[in-house]
Amino acid sequence: MQVNWRNIHAARNSFAVLYAACEREGIHLNPVDAPTGDITCYSLTSISAARYQKEIASADCITIVGGPHVSAVPRGVAGYADYVVVGEGEYTLPRLLISLARGGDGKIPGVMTGDWYQPADTAVRLDAFPPFSEYKGYIEISRGCPFSCGYCQTPQIFGHCMRHRSVDEIARYTERHSQSRFITPNALAYGSDGVHPRFDKVERLLRGCHNQIFFGTFPSEVRPEFVCTASLELINRYCTNTKLHFGAQSGSDTVLSRMKRGHTVADVITAVDLCREHGLTPVVDFIVGLPFETDADQRATLDLIREVARAGTVHVHRFIPLPGTSLAGSPARPLLPETEKVCGDLALRGHLTGSWNAVEIRFLRRHSNDIP
Structure with a gap:
């Protein structure tokens, strides 16, 4: 066959x-x-x-x-x-x-x-399956997410409980790459329940990998409330990347609450400031055109985009009502003229990537000097 x-x-x-x-x-x-x-x-x-x-x-x-x-x-x-x-x-x-x-x-x-x-009668234990063999891929170190962000399919597919591949198995497969890049909903949640960080386990993972480690960059990212002095010191000590990728999604606390994002605007600002203090460039995701945002909410997002762009890079994408999410079937709202202008100006100056109109670009490879 x-x-x-x-x-x-x-x-x-x-x-x-x-x-x-x-x-x-x-x-x-x-x-x-x-x-x-x-x-x-x-x-x-x-x-x-x-x-x-x-x-x-x-x-x-x-x-x-x-x-x-x-x-x-x-x-x-x-x-x-x-x-x-x-x-x-x-x-x-x-x-x-x-x-x-x-x-x-x-x-x-x-x-x-x-x-x-008939629904599946099994759940995958990551250690029971290799992340790749003849055709190499990135190493998936965690699966599942405890959050319920309204736009995201991850917890609907993989569940709300995080599962992790063991350090020994991850280290064994990283030896087959010159560089280590991981797949995970939140790199800094490795070894934890996804809500309460276990940086001791993150350090054990990073210490166990002996090649160049890119952690919290494409094809994974982190959550802003996990960005702190302890986590950034680990990245500076063990990792090669000079950038850290995390999601803000909106500059409005009202919108963040309605989409059940699980963090605040203040968490994003703190994460950006801490990255700068530790010599890392923040790369921050935003979604524009969310169905329930008001003009004031969208302008608040623009304010935060401008602030982040002064310190790092902004990645913007248009809202997509993905099937299986709580926002499925909700149309994207129109963008304000100033949203189009600000995003266009920042893109021309090299401070913004992604697309706020062509949704497909959201799924293409992000631009980064840390990505070969």
């Missing part, structure tokens, strides 16, 4: 993880640029899903589709794909492929096919 993996740029790390998980079961995923063979697998985001829907529906092979978009709206995808993997795939995908290879119908927990669905 020939099993293929559809090459999609945004799914490269998913491919690395799932290739390694399938390889352990004697299944090899062959990367392809079009559906072919016996089976072709896809991993889709909510941005890429529309682009591949027609291709999947008309494929002359069995199609298996997973990814964050699929986990949010599985019944919609099951209308044009043969099998839909809902949630984590490291255990479910090999199990599904083995069922199909043995002539089974693929009706296993965690898979939707047609009108049939």
Whole structure:
């Protein structure tokens, strides 16, 4: 049975993880640029899903589709794909492929096919699966998030309880890279419940990696309330990066509260100031066009954007109502003329990246001198 993996740029790390998980079961995923063979697998985001829907529906092979978009709206995808993997795939995908290879119908927990669905009966323990093998990827060190930010799919897919890969396993895989880069909802929450930092465990992790460590930068970030003297001293002592990436999202405490962000504007300002004091450049995320922000809220965000831009770099993206989130179906509100002007001026001066109009750019690689 020939099993293929559809090459999609945004799914490269998913491919690395799932290739390694399938390889352990004697299944090899062959990367392809079009559906072919016996089976072709896809991993889709909510941005890429529309682009591949027609291709999947008309494929002359069995199609298996997973990814964050699929986990949010599985019944919609099951209308044009043969099998839909809902949630984590490291255990479910090999199990599904083995069922199909043995002539089974693929009706296993965690898979939707047609009108049939049974929720997964397992949760992934990160140490039980390699982060990559032949096709290298970033090392996922944590999964899950205790917060419920209204725009974010992460806790809906991976749960609200954080799970961590052990230091020994992380260190073993970092030896295969010249540089260590990690995937995690909040790098500074490593080893903790995601709310109360355990910097002793963060230090043990950083001390256990013996190559160049980039921590709290692409493809992960940190939360502003985790930025403090103790955490920044750890980064300066053990890490290579000269920047720290964290999310502000809004300059209005009212908006932050309504989206259940879990921090305040003051936390953001403190984090920016502490970064400067420790010689690190802050790279700060903002969302503009949130559905419930007033003109005053948007102007408060502009004020904070200007303040951050004086100390570091701002990354701005337009609100996207992602399926599976509490704000799904909520349209983005129009931007004020001054929002367009300020963002454009800062971008021309090199202080702002991202896009406040073309939402796809939110999912592209961020510009950073710390990223080779």
